[in-house]
Amino acid sequence: MSKEQDILKWFDGELSTADIKSKYPEEDFSVLEKSAFYAKQFSVPKVDAEAALTDFKTRTFNKPEPKVIPLQFKQFLKVAAVLVVLLTSSYFLFFNNEKAYNTGVAQTETFTLPDDSEVILNANSTLDYNEKAWKENRNLNLKGEAFFKVTKGEKFTVNTSAGSIQVLGTQFNVKQRDNYFEVQCYEGSVSVRSANEHVILKPGKTFRMVNEKLVEVADFNAENPSWLQNESSFNNVPLWQVINELQNQYNLKITAQNIDKDVLFSGSFTHNDLNIALQAVTIPLKLSYKINGNNVEFYYYEAN
Structure with a gap:
């Protein structure tokens, strides 16, 4: 089991990757390297040392001697642990077939x-x-x-x-x-x-x-x-939904205090010009707005 023992030493950090690759140049260590990476992500449970010491002091010492695990069996346990990690890693590497797509603010993807x-x-x-x-x-x-x-x-x-x-x-x-x-x-x-x-x-x-x-x-x-033509259109849609869509298309945080956000809006706004978009939404509802960086405030304006 010289090769297996060398793999265990490498897995435990006693043998460098360069050393084991030079010793066994014909072997493909890519899967083992991925397994070692995933194995390192597992954390060891923390132990309360003081509680453990108290528990130890309360134990009786009239207990039979613990069984000694033979060295070969310890090696077997290490190999078994490596196999478990390999199987777990194999699932994530080869059997996870979920395909996902994500878009951010003002992004589309086809x-x-x-x-x-x-x-x-x-x-x-x-x-x-x-x-x-x-x-x-x-x-x-x-x-x-x-x-x-x-x-x-x-x-x-x-x-x-x-x-x-x-x-x-x-x-x-x-x-x-x-x-x-x-x-x-x-x-x-x-x-x-x-x-x-x-x-x-x-x-x-x-x-x-x-x-x-x-x-x-x-x-x-x-x-x-x-929206395929870079424009969002609405027909009798609550203002809060229009505001949400503005925030999806522009990097904004919009507040509208003391404004009825359930009022219905019909119209559209462009995705290419922030001021034109804000005007398209606020003017029909007799609102105005202030821009401060990425923050926008909607408010009622007073007609002269």
């Missing part, structure tokens, strides 16, 4: 799923799915907003914290933000299911829930979501 379906992820959004299981189960999780162009095939499901959307092959937009859930169908048909609602959407229909309550299933007239 990518293709394994079935050639296309997804465009809007700002401050996350999406993940199991790549290995995709052929049997086209199932993914979304937090934020995304536009989907789904190829025809088996059932395609988008899961959100507010509800799920199922299609076979179509184009649709899903927006799930805090206390806001909206689905728009652009092509084909979309099944939307929440805790209390189940609706089949046809092209040109939108489903909207605010604060977990169904607001409307209504018509809309657009070929694509406006």
Whole structure:
């Protein structure tokens, strides 16, 4: 077991990586190096020395002699420990098939799923799915907003914290933000299911829930979501949701004290010019704003 003993010495830090690679040049140590890395992430439980000493003093000394573990068995335990770490590391390295995408403020990302379906992820959004299981189960999780162009095939499901959307092959937009859930169908048909609602959407229909309550299933007239053209559009949407979207598209913290944030807003704002965007939102509501760095304050202005 000379090689195994050398590996154990290397694993314990008694033998350097350069030494063991030079001693066994034909071996591939890449997996062992990863295993050693993961093993170092485990922390040893802390021991209360004073409590342990007190416990020791209270013990009786009329106990049988402890059994001596043979040296070979100790070596076996070390090898077993290495194998456990190898198996654990192998799972994370080779069997974790979760694929995830994330966007930050003012970022969008376009990518293709394994079935050639296309997804465009809007700002401050996350999406993940199991790549290995995709052929049997086209199932993914979304937090934020995304536009989907789904190829025809088996059932395609988008899961959100507010509800799920199922299609076979179509184009649709899903927006799930805090206390806001909206689905728009652009092509084909979309099944939307929440805790209390189940609706089949046809092209040109939108489903909207605010604060977990169904607001409307209504018509809309657009070929694509406006955010694909760097613009956010709203139709009778509460001001607080418009403010949230401004913060998703610009690096801002917006406050609106003494303002009714449930007032409904219809309109749009650009993603390319902060002042124009703020004016587009505040002027129709007879509001004004102040900018201080990344902080913006909305307030009522007094007409002369």
